[in-house]
Amino acid sequence: MAKRAFPLGKVYGLLEPGPVVLLSTWHKERANVMVQSWHTMLEFEPPLIGCVVSNRGFSFTALKATGECVLAIPPAEMLEVVVQCGNHSGRDIDKFAAFGLQTQAATKVSAPLIRGCLANLECRVADTRLVRDYCFFVLEVVRAWQDPTIADRRTLHHLGNGRFMLSGETIRSHSNAR
Amino acid sequence: MAKRAFPLGKVYGLLEPGPVVLLSTWHKERANVMVQSWHTMLEFEPPLIGCVVSNRGFSFTALKATGECVLAIPPAEMLEVVVQCGNHSGRDIDKFAAFGLQTQAATKVSAPLIRGCLANLECRVADTRLVRDYCFFVLEVVRAWQDPTIADRRTLHHLGNGRFMLSGETIRSHSNAR
Numbered sequence: 499m500a501k502r503a504f505p506l507g508k509v510y511g512l513l514e515p516g517p518v519v520l521l522s523t524w525h526k527e528r529a530n531v532m533v534q535s536w537h538t539m540l541e542f543e544p545p546l547i548g549c550v551v552s553n554r555g556f557s558f559t560a561l562k563a564t565g566e567c568v569l570a571i572p573p574a575e576m577l578e579v580v581v582q583c584g585n586h587s588g589r590d591i592d593k594f595a596a597f598g599l600q601t602q603a604a605t606k607v608s609a610p611l612i613r614g615c616l617a618n619l620e621c622r623v624a625d626t627r628l629v630r631d632y633c634f635f636v637l638e639v640v641r642a643w644q645d646p647t648i649a650d651r652r653t654l655h656h657l658g659n660g661r662f663m664l665s666g667e668t669i670r671s672h673s674n675a676r
Numbered sequence: 677m678a679k680r681a682f683p684l685g686k687v688y689g690l691l692e693p694g695p696v697v698l699l700s701t702w703h704k705e706r707a708n709v710m711v712q713s714w715h716t717m718l719e720f721e722p723p724l725i726g727c728v729v730s731n732r733g734f735s736f737t738a739l740k741a742t743g744e745c746v747l748a749i750p751p752a753e754m755l756e757v758v759v760q761c762g763n764h765s766g767r768d769i770d771k772f773a774a775f776g777l778q779t780q781a782a783t784k785v786s787a788p789l790i791r792g793c794l795a796n797l798e799c800r801v802a803d804t805r806l807v808r809d810y811c812f813f814v815l816e817v818v819r820a821w822q823d824p825t826i827a828d829r830r831t832l833h834h835l836g837n838g839r840f841m842l843s844g845e846t847i848r849s850h851s852n853a854r
Contacts, residue, residue: 508836510836511835511836511837514694514713514714514833514834514835514836515694515713515833515834515835515841516692516693516694516695516713516833517694533853535692535693535694536692536716536717536718537716538714538715538716538726538727538728539714539728540714540728540810540812541810546810548716548726548810548812549716550716550717550718577847577849578849581849581850581851584851584852584853585850585851585852585853625806625809627805627806628803628805628806628814631803632718632719632724632726632814634718634726636806636810652844655692655693655694655833655843656692656693656853657689657692657693657846658686658688658689658692658853658854659689659854660848660849660850660851660852660853661846661847661848661849662846662847662849662851663693663843663844663845663846664844664845664846664847665833665841665843665844666830666841666842666843666844666845667841667842667844668835668839668840668841668842669755669839669840669841669842670838670839671755671756671759671838671839671840672759672763672838673759673762673763673838673840674762674763674838675711675762675763675834675836675838676836676837
């Protein structure tokens with residue numbers, strides 16, 4: 499993976515538009531990955547992300563126990579792998595091996611980076627107050643990477659019932675928002 | 677506005693892909709509206725939405741005091757109005773009058789529906805535990821409306837620095853996810 503450090507203060511621009519993300523964990527000598535699109539930015543810098551991780555999945559246990567994960571943003575061309583990851587549980591199979599997902603060591607967390615993704619965000623759990631009621635973890639991004647070599651930078655946006663929206667054209671405005 | 681009731685159990689499909697939303701409030705005999713894209717689904721049904729409302733804005737006071745708001749999803753063609761709403765504060769002007777935004781009474785909350793939007797979600801604050809630290813409100817959608825007469829159903833997705841992504845094509849997969 500051609501990974502280039504990405505400024506933490508610009509992470510919001512990757513997540514605000516609502517892409518599907520892959521969430522990887524490392525627990526008990528084993529990596530796992532799940533698909534996720536219930537997330538939101540909470541703060542610009544250091545970037546805080548709120549993220550729902552279902553307590554029915556294998557990743558919940560890992561995230562709760564280790565307090566670490568990686569959020570990776572897959573490009574549209576990874577749709578098939580994303581769907582396969584979503585359709586299976588890490589309880590039953592090694593999703594990386596089963597679906598040909600390649601990993602790479604992160605620098606600040608034990609969860610792996612995922613190759614082929616547009617960006618990888620190394621995260622640590624910062625607040626668990628809403629975990630019991632909503633499975634909602636507050637994550638702090640402690641390191642961010644981008645892979646500038648991926649030509650097609652379209653992202654996937656989940657619509658439910660097997661449908662995904664692909665990101666379309668970018669337009670400029672005179673918005674003053676950050 | 678041709679408003680058609682929209683099933684609460686399907687609201688997630690409107691918000692998961694990450695559209696910019698307009699958040700309207702009604703406080704002290706006055707309506708206000710802000711632009712927002714830091715939100716996430718928290719539960720399918722009844723639909724719970726987590727939503728960051730900056731405490732520097734006028735809407736924060738209204739939302740905190742009344743516990744009610746409407747989240748409206750503007751179509752791409754409303755870009756100019758959206759940008760104008762984001763660039764100004766309700767402290768200084770009546771944004772509805774200034775930018776030609778038309779409203780309509782909601783049924784379960786005092787905040788107004790916004791005409792011309794793809795969907796309007798009537799919301800009540802359900803949890804304020806993370807308001808102090810992250811300005812993060814948990815909202816329950818108590819009524820949802822869709823306007824089926826809007827032909828171009830593309831949504832706006834904020835990228836920062838004046839840039840917006842327009843939703844692109846929809847593709848189908850064999851995902852088992854809801």
